[in-house]
Amino acid sequence: MPSPLNPNELRQLGFAGGLPSGRPVYRHLVSAIERGIVAGTLQSGRRLPAERQLAASLRVSRATIVAAYRELEARGLVRGYVGRGTYVSGPPDASGAPFAWRGKVAAAALRAASSATRDLVRVSTDPQLLSLAAGIPALDRFPFDAFRQALEKVVKKSASAVWGLGSSEGQPRLREAIAHRFGGSPENILVLAGAQQGLEVLARCLIDPGDTIVMDRPGYLGAIQTFRAAGARVIGWDILRHDLDELEDHLVRYRPKLMFTVTTFNNPTGWTMPLRLRRDVLALASRLRVPIIEDNTYGELHLTPTAPAPTLHSLDTQSIVIGLNSFSKMLSPGLRLGWIAAAPPIIEQLALMEPHSLAHNGGQLAVAELLENGAFDEHLVTLRAEHRRRRDALAAALHRHIPDGLLRWSTPDGGLYFWCRLGGRLQSARVSACALAEGVAFTPGEAFYVDHAGERELRICYSSVPAGRSDEAARRLGRAILRARRETSAPPQLVAIV
Amino acid sequence: MPSPLNPNELRQLGFAGGLPSGRPVYRHLVSAIERGIVAGTLQSGRRLPAERQLAASLRVSRATIVAAYRELEARGLVRGYVGRGTYVSGPPDASGAPFAWRGKVAAAALRAASSATRDLVRVSTDPQLLSLAAGIPALDRFPFDAFRQALEKVVKKSASAVWGLGSSEGQPRLREAIAHRFGGSPENILVLAGAQQGLEVLARCLIDPGDTIVMDRPGYLGAIQTFRAAGARVIGWDILRHDLDELEDHLVRYRPKLMFTVTTFNNPTGWTMPLRLRRDVLALASRLRVPIIEDNTYGELHLTPTAPAPTLHSLDTQSIVIGLNSFSKMLSPGLRLGWIAAAPPIIEQLALMEPHSLAHNGGQLAVAELLENGAFDEHLVTLRAEHRRRRDALAAALHRHIPDGLLRWSTPDGGLYFWCRLGGRLQSARVSACALAEGVAFTPGEAFYVDHAGERELRICYSSVPAGRSDEAARRLGRAILRARRETSAPPQLVAIV
Numbered sequence: 002m003p004s005p006l007n008p009n010e011l012r013q014l015g016f017a018g019g020l021p022s023g024r025p026v027y028r029h030l031v032s033a034i035e036r037g038i039v040a041g042t043l044q045s046g047r048r049l050p051a052e053r054q055l056a057a058s059l060r061v062s063r064a065t066i067v068a069a070y071r072e073l074e075a076r077g078l079v080r081g082y083v084g085r086g087t088y089v090s091g092p093p094d095a096s097g098a099p100f101a102w103r104g105k106v107a108a109a110a111l112r113a114a115s116s117a118t119r120d121l122v123r124v125s126t127d128p129q130l131l132s133l134a135a136g137i138p139a140l141d142r143f144p145f146d147a148f149r150q151a152l153e154k155v156v157k158k159s160a161s162a163v164w165g166l167g168s169s170e171g172q173p174r175l176r177e178a179i180a181h182r183f184g185g186s187p188e189n190i191l192v193l194a195g196a197q198q199g200l201e202v203l204a205r206c207l208i209d210p211g212d213t214i215v216m217d218r219p220g221y222l223g224a225i226q227t228f229r230a231a232g233a234r235v236i237g238w239d240i241l242r243h244d245l246d247e248l249e250d251h252l253v254r255y256r257p258k259l260m261f262t263v264t265t266f267n268n269p270t271g272w273t274m275p276l277r278l279r280r281d282v283l284a285l286a287s288r289l290r291v292p293i294i295e296d297n298t299y300g301e302l303h304l305t306p307t308a309p310a311p312t313l314h315s316l317d318t319q320s321i322v323i324g325l326n327s328f329s330k331m332l333s334p335g336l337r338l339g340w341i342a343a344a345p346p347i348i349e350q351l352a353l354m355e356p357h358s359l360a361h362n363g364g365q366l367a368v369a370e371l372l373e374n375g376a377f378d379e380h381l382v383t384l385r386a387e388h389r390r391r392r393d394a395l396a397a398a399l400h401r402h403i404p405d406g407l408l409r410w411s412t413p414d415g416g417l418y419f420w421c422r423l424g425g426r427l428q429s430a431r432v433s434a435c436a437l438a439e440g441v442a443f444t445p446g447e448a449f450y451v452d453h454a455g456e457r458e459l460r461i462c463y464s465s466v467p468a469g470r471s472d473e474a475a476r477r478l479g480r481a482i483l484r485a486r487r488e489t490s491a492p493p494q495l496v497a498i499v
Numbered sequence: 500m501p502s503p504l505n506p507n508e509l510r511q512l513g514f515a516g517g518l519p520s521g522r523p524v525y526r527h528l529v530s531a532i533e534r535g536i537v538a539g540t541l542q543s544g545r546r547l548p549a550e551r552q553l554a555a556s557l558r559v560s561r562a563t564i565v566a567a568y569r570e571l572e573a574r575g576l577v578r579g580y581v582g583r584g585t586y587v588s589g590p591p592d593a594s595g596a597p598f599a600w601r602g603k604v605a606a607a608a609l610r611a612a613s614s615a616t617r618d619l620v621r622v623s624t625d626p627q628l629l630s631l632a633a634g635i636p637a638l639d640r641f642p643f644d645a646f647r648q649a650l651e652k653v654v655k656k657s658a659s660a661v662w663g664l665g666s667s668e669g670q671p672r673l674r675e676a677i678a679h680r681f682g683g684s685p686e687n688i689l690v691l692a693g694a695q696q697g698l699e700v701l702a703r704c705l706i707d708p709g710d711t712i713v714m715d716r717p718g719y720l721g722a723i724q725t726f727r728a729a730g731a732r733v734i735g736w737d738i739l740r741h742d743l744d745e746l747e748d749h750l751v752r753y754r755p756k757l758m759f760t761v762t763t764f765n766n767p768t769g770w771t772m773p774l775r776l777r778r779d780v781l782a783l784a785s786r787l788r789v790p791i792i793e794d795n796t797y798g799e800l801h802l803t804p805t806a807p808a809p810t811l812h813s814l815d816t817q818s819i820v821i822g823l824n825s826f827s828k829m830l831s832p833g834l835r836l837g838w839i840a841a842a843p844p845i846i847e848q849l850a851l852m853e854p855h856s857l858a859h860n861g862g863q864l865a866v867a868e869l870l871e872n873g874a875f876d877e878h879l880v881t882l883r884a885e886h887r888r889r890r891d892a893l894a895a896a897l898h899r900h901i902p903d904g905l906l907r908w909s910t911p912d913g914g915l916y917f918w919c920r921l922g923g924r925l926q927s928a929r930v931s932a933c934a935l936a937e938g939v940a941f942t943p944g945e946a947f948y949v950d951h952a953g954e955r956e957l958r959i960c961y962s963s964v965p966a967g968r969s970d971e972a973a974r975r976l977g978r979a980i981l982r983a984r985r986e987t988s989a990p991p992q993l994v995a996i997v
Binding site for chain 1 (some may be wrong): 598619708831
């Protein structure tokens with residue numbers, strides 16, 4: 002089997018990527034490969050470089066490579082096999098060829114296939130990296146002993162509930178405990194395997210392809226992906242400007258199916274909606290009959306002594322708000338436990354659609370135990386103190402290691418994130434690549450926007466790194482920023498093929 | 500607030516449900532209510548009876564009531580509020596009215612809103628019932644001590660893996676252990692929160708609305724619901740006739756996106772596809788480029804000494820088969836743990852779409868431990884012996900308590916079910932209602948058919964009831980069948996309003 006084509010060979014085919022010529026770069030690439038095939042230099046069965054690798058070598062976006070390969074495929078010159086690569090077409094060898102799965106993937110799945118969350122999980126589970134990317138609380142403060150005792154107790158005492166089929170809405174004991182601790186009534190609560198699963202079932206329950214959703218801009222990237230995957234058009238409401246007229250304009254103009262918002266310690270900005278605006282938003286949504294999904298994942302993670310304003314869900318008298326919440330940030334993402342609080346018809350519809358609860362029974366009962374015996378609230382006190390310490394330590398370290406004017410952020414009163422803006426002409430995607438090379442990860446800003454903005458912004462999770470390591474994290478980030486600045490200000494010819 | 504209208508009052512409005520007159524019943528109902536509104540007998544704000552309740556009182560199908568209320572709603576005479584009921588229309592009272600969620604539910608969600616699985620979970624978690632409905636293994640044989648020890652060990656030793664963010668594909672240690680025990684390689688395995696979650700992500704990954712799916716007829720009801728919810732048209736391949744020409748005809752004629760099959764101890768029939776047919780099906784699917792999802796949930800639950808034929812997935816050399824499996828029947832449904840074995844492009848696409856694994860980390864690691872230390876295979880030996888005992892005990896009890904000719908079934912060599920056919924003129928829906936009244940539950944046959952067949956068939960799970968209780972279960976079922984027979988042969992006038 003011939004070796005895959007490498008980028009240098011492409012140059013020999015006459016492809017000079019990135020040079021200005023009035024034609025899009027991908028057309029140059031298509032021409033070069035076509036010439037090679039016609040000339041016989043590229044024989045059938047020859048494998049083309051992987052998209053990602055070629056994009057990196059040529060310093061062009063992956064979309065450019067994808068466009069070129071698609072064009073070649075459409076002309077019948079190459080054939081892509083997912084997971085195996087793209088090959089110069091030749092006489093089909095039906096017997097041994099792997100099945101061409103790519104053509105089978107649903108349009109919505111391809112449309113929604115952003116790798117932002119996937120990358121985030123990947124860098125956060127990579128032991129080589131200091132990750133400030135995913136939103137992870139101070140896990141080393143997790144009440145291990147209390148949880149282990151609770152789990153042992155429920156496994157011993159409620160074996161049939163732990164091992165049997167759980168009821169669709171979740172364990173009654175946990176629904177009771179959640180209602181008691183967070184308000185509402187148990188029959189309005191549906192337990193989930195995390196808030197993200199909640200978004201997915203809500204999207205399936207409520208969104209028809211072509212529906213419009215209005216949500217925070219910038220806003221939770223998991224929500225953007227989920228709504229898009231459901232075929233929705235997503236419109237952003239500028240959460241930092243929080244102009245009620247703009248929201249009304251959106252609701253009237255786009256007649257959205259629903260609105261999604263993180264009202265307290267918004268992800269990624271950390272912004273909290275003031276009480277007065279909460280009432281106004283609720284009245285507006287009620288008047289225009291636009292239901293709201295309110296994600297309150299960060300509501301308990303305040304770093305000031307006073308709790309934030311009441312949620313839209315608690316202010317709502319018409320059941321127009323669906324509350325979404327999760328134990329991932331309050332306890333641990335490994336629990337995979339969250340819940341929806343909603344009007345009975347929604348709970349019933351969701352239970353109908355998702356009759357097998359995906360939340361682990363034992364975990365549900367153990368968390369109920371922690372809520373009941375007070376360990377949960379004790380833990381929150383510890384967690385808030387630790388997060389305050391980490392926030393302040395990381396802020397100080399960033400001030401020490403990053404030259405003035407290259408990174409700005411405001412210090413939030415809660416949640417897990419610094420929402421930052423790069424100075425100079427720095428782009429967060431470039432800085433992110435340099436940061437990974439330096440052994441530190443964050444989340445570039447684009448993932449939080451529905452409209453390709455945010456290229457100079459980035460999100461840093463301050464809670465995932467112990468205070469003792471924040472200096473190292475900031476040092477690496479500082480090096481990455483300086484490296485990105487050098488590359489950014491380098492003469493343009495270096496951007497051509499190396 | 501006036502009390503809800505009751506069925507007797509409807510009769511006073513001149514509605515005589517069910518009487519033959521050449522007009523559909525729902526039209527009579529619409530006319531009666533309309534007359535009442537025009538005459539002022541039914542004032543605005545008056546609540547109509549709940550659909551389900553009215554259907555039961557009038558002995559008509561719920562669909563009839565739904566049709567009548569829809570018609571009244573379309574004419575502006577009544578207004579339905581999900582969860583609150585249907586009201587005679589009046590001047591709108593905007594302030595206190597609950598939000599009308601019904602209009603917000605997505606078309607696909609409504610289309611797919613069969614309550615079959617939901618009812619199944621409900622009756623199986625109802626302590627008042629002896630349930631032969633859901634497919635539950637002998638849970639009292641679950642290796643409690645081994646699992647508890649395994650869980651304690653991983654919680655102590657791998658705290659960060661248990662509490663942290665899990666990798667999208669699942670815990671590497673479990674993927675290794677699964678590959679080692681069930682074949683394949685770890686990188687082709689994606690861990691799931693149960694096989695049902697697997698079907699849901701596969702549906703989202705592969706199905707575009709309007710696609711056709713070919714699957715077993717009768718076949719797994721969760722698959723029918725999931726594919727329909729994804730907007731697919733579902734075509735059945737008669738699994739008991741298993742005519743390869745019929746399958747080829749379906750694949751050629753409908754050009755399905757994929758085929759779904761439970762090849763071993765098929766749910767609900769217990770049928771196992773012979774090796775020769777497996778090869779033929781695989782060759783056919785390969786020739787026509789139709790990928791297969793093979794659900795092997797019951798493959799290890801054989802009750803004869805020899806293991807069943809190799810799976811399609813293991814015979815497949817082209818990665819055209821996606822294997823789906825679950826620990827729900829081998830260990831416990833409360834674990835919420837299953838997996839997909841597929842070609843790398845599918846695994847990658849699924850990880851992209853579902854980056855946050857929904858499977859509990861601790862459960863994953865504990866099961867890996869059981870697979871590694873041999874406790875899993877020891878347990879299977881115990882479980883098979885217990886299931887054989889329960890199968891034989893329930894079969895004997897059914898023979899004792901059910902009069903000849905009223906229930907026939909064949910005895911399967913594995914899996915969890917008797918697939919039964921009612922004698923006389925008995926309908927399984929009617930018998931099911933009587934059975935619930937007698938305190939026993941099973942699954943009526945219609946839920947396993949995509950084409951409204953199966954009304955005289957039913958599925959009984961023989962593994963969920965200990966041998967000591969099978970006599971009681973069969974006695975209740977016998978009473979239910981006799982009761983249904985009395986009702987079925989009762990004179991027709993009793994079907995009118997009581």
